[in-house]
Amino acid sequence: MVSIDEVARLAGVSTATVSRALSGRGNVSLPTRGRVEDAAKSLGYVVSASASSLASGRTRNIGVLMPYLDRWFFSTVLAGIASALMRRGYDITLYSLTDDRAERRDIFDTFLRRQRVDGVIAISIELGEEETEHLRELDLPVIAIGGPSSRLPTLTVDDVAVARLATEHLLALGHREIAHIGANPQFDIDFHIPTRRRQGFELALADAGIPASPHLYEPADFTIEGGFRAAKQLLGRPGSRPTAIFAASDEMAIGAILAARELGYRVPEDLSISGIDGHELGEFFRLTTVDQCPRQQGERAVAALLEDIDDPEAPTPQHVPGALPFELIVRGSTARPSESRG
Known part of the structure; x- marks a missing residue:
């Protein structure tokens, strides 16, 4: 198995720089990041998810809530989310949020509370007050698509x-x-x-x-x-x-x-x-x-969510009317x- 030390030697940088470049955390110049990525690719080096999570406190995983898995609009938004997350090295955990109250309660009371995600994207789902409060209590970045929602950052189409x-x-x-x-x-x-x-x-x-x-x-x-x-x-x-x-x-x-x-x-x-x-x-x-550009909706939600994850102190707009183009x-x-x- 290729080690991080081998990547560092090939790229001519320290192991700490390799870690920052491949995790996306910390300041690394674009030329250096490119050199590290090229070295990792040529050696077949893959960042260990568990090691990265322990080091950074992140799971590199995003939870996605959606009401339908078999409808074209939702699957297309999801495709945009998946593509954008893959480019940034994130995985997806998908939650199908039906109108079954018991199933919804399990998702909010159990699955999301396991803290296996770094953030949540909700696709065109109107959340109840209790469900919204559960999300806010997780202290994780959340972006909703569709709305408006008065209590969650929301990207909307009018x-x-x-x-x-x-x-x-x-x-x-x-x-x-x-x-x-x-x-x-x-x-x-x-x-x-x-x-x-x-x-x-x-x-x-x-x-x-x-x-x-x-x-x-x-x-x-x-x-x-x-x-x-x-x-x-x-x-x-x-x-x-x-x-x-x-x-x-x-x-x-x-x-x-x-x-x-x-x-x-x-x-x-x-x-x-x-x-x-x-x-x-x-x-x-x-x-x-x-x-209404559903794939782009997913990509924009990812960009907003990861910006919040990378800079939690930056203000996130709660509701931007007409922010999504048509x-x-x-x-x-x-x-x-x-x-x-x-």
Whole structure:
């Protein structure tokens, strides 16, 4: 097994410098750090996690709390977190925080209290007062994604503004009969993101002088299948049909595209469809969307958390409204209503 002394000799530095360079603790110049890293790589030297933890008081491990493991948005945020942590030499301990009270209590009362993590990232989870207090009692850096949270440092996307942007795009094209696919009540948890997106949709309509119609709303479950069923309901009702559909997620929007095609509607000639997220399948379906950059959300959370870990005396902003970016991506699923074309 390669020792730290061998790395120090090859790099021409002391063992203490090797330790600081590879742990990220202490001041080491970039050229020296690069020389140490090159020497360690060429020799196949790997820092012992247990030895590093004993020496530094750190575990080099970050706990991540998330409500779903099988949803695209959450897995993409997690991918950004994992990539950013790997570059900094950190591991992940993943906690699936369901709505089961007993399971949640075990995570906060037992697992997190084992002090096997250096910090915690919570992805789009609305924590109760007691749970938040448990986190604060750990005396560890915590960063939440989604919110706002009045008691935790939080990176947020303004979901009302995101939905307004998507709806205003359809209005600017000339659409007035715009339907909305939102969420079933059981999915409107953790910061009520679907409700906030519906609010943004209705505010954009109100600004355009268009009353929101219950006839043009259909709930779903934020999946492609759910969007497919909801769009079939909207397009199969008697009376005038919508000329556009705004779905509160890209997966539901993709389901709506598939339903429209099955019913014989051309997208966008007969029906415009837009979503929110920036899903990886959006480009394949030529979906117009508001990209909320989920991978970058994870990377920014890691940067904020590790900055707090490296400099615990530095002030951490509690809540930065609109700190996480979003962008309208116009593709081929939206166009002017057919009757407006010359």
